[in-house]
Amino acid sequence: MTTTTEATTVYGRPEFENVDIGDTMRDGHPDITDGDLLIVDLVRKRAEALGRALTVMDVGSGSGVVSELLARGLPGHRVIANEVEPHLIAQARARMAAVPNGEVFDRPFQEWSEPLDVVISWGSHHHLPNTYLDHVRSLLGEEGVLIIGDEFCPEYCDxxxxxxxxxxxxxxxxxxxxxxxxxxxxxxxxxxxxxxxxxxxxxxxxxxxxxxxxxxxxxxxxxxxxxxxxxxxxxxxxxxTTTFHEEHKLSPVIVQRDLELNGFRCLTANVIGNRPVDLQSFYLWEFAPTPRD
Structure with missing residues (x-):
């Protein structure tokens, strides 16, 4: 991705250092809590289908809200919150310390090298460089899945x-x-x-x-x-701001095609929020890597 603007996202700005933005957003923003519950349900169904313990990573976990929900809801599974913003790491550590199967990986996702069964990108996809998808594919086994849930731009493609x-x-x-x-x-x-x-x-x-x-x-x-x-x-x-690459929400149609071109096939698709299409922003998909040639 090419850009001409260098800046940081709102969550890295000093005025939010003492705010648990994860908790706050779930109080004042539509659809996020419903997405949390759906993610936990999808991972639980995945664990039941495979019949074994899973290793799950929440990429761009923020303060670790959904990571903690997963760890508490799936006590027999390993759940890793992945975050790089220092104050968010501290918040995620505090949350995950309360659950024995939870942990925090505080370096860029591309530095993780262990196999994963489930990678979750919840609210993070449009912030991450597209190269993270290659790394996801390298870490997921044949039974692995990528769960992408995000606040995309409501559909604008005719x-x-x-x-x-x-x-x-x-x-x-x-x-x-x-x-x-x-x-x-x-x-x-x-x-x-x-x-x-x-x-x-x-x-x-x-x-x-x-x-x-x-x-x-x-x-x-x-x-x-x-x-x-x-x-x-x-x-x-x-x-x-068109050139601001760290906050650039795209059409769901474009995102799905990008995932296909990056070697993923859609297993399940969900829209969160029972509203007209122009006010539907939250989509949650479950993808599996397509076999390599």
């Missing part, structure tokens, strides 16, 4: 966009603009050329996001949760 994405031989972000062929990537790298379709698609993304963030911020205000209001206002700015 029928023609969806057809173009389905035919893509690559999903590449060039300063935040989506390219779908190797020829487009080569042209961009040669002289900065970007197709008009990519620019038009970004305009659709930003408009869809603005509609979503207004809903989320109003939801937090109704809950009288000003921490979430202020965090989401900053996240809105980050996400609407």
């Amino acid at each position: 029928e023609a966009d969806t057809a173009k994405v389905a035919a893509a031989d690559v999903i590449h972000l060039a300063d935040g603009l989506v390219l779908t062929t190797r020829e487009e990537v080569a042209a961009y790298e040669a002289d900065g050329t970007v197709p008009q379709w990519s620019r038009d698609l970004e305009d659709k993304r930003r408009r869809a996001l603005w509609h979503w963030y207004k809903f989320v911020i109003d939801y937090a205000m109704d809950k009288d949760n000003w921490t979430v209001v202020l965090a989401e206002l900053q996240i809105t700015l980050d996400d609407l």
Whole structure:
């Protein structure tokens, strides 16, 4: 992914150092708690199907809310919270210290080398470099799964966009603009050329996001949760800045195609939140690695 903006996400900023953002978001943001419960249920079903103890890693675990839920709900299984922000690591350690089968890995995910049965990317996928998917594939066995749940951009691809994405031989972000062929990537790298379709698609993304963030911020205000209001206002700015690569929510259609191109097949798909499509942001998928040639 190419970017021209260097900054950090809102969670790494000093004003949030003394806030358990995991707890706070679950109070003032829609759909997250429902996603927590669904993840625990999916992992439990996976354990029952395989009939053995699992090693589960929660990548980008934040303060460890869902990691703790998994460890408590699946006491016979190893659960690892993975986080790199120092104050979030401290919060995750405090949570996981209360469960004997829980632990914290406080280095980048790419430095983990032991096999895993389940990798969870809950709210982390759109923050991580795409190379993390290669590492997931290297760690999962034939029975392993990747669970991706995230706050994506509500769907903004129309029928023609969806057809173009389905035919893509690559999903590449060039300063935040989506390219779908190797020829487009080569042209961009040669002289900065970007197709008009990519620019038009970004305009659709930003408009869809603005509609979503207004809903989320109003939801937090109704809950009288000003921490979430202020965090989401900053996240809105980050996400609407096309070149800000650490906060760039994409269409679910684009994300699914990217996963396919990176060697994963979808086993289950869930939408969280019983609302119109333009206010559906949380999707939760279970992927298995496709066999290597």
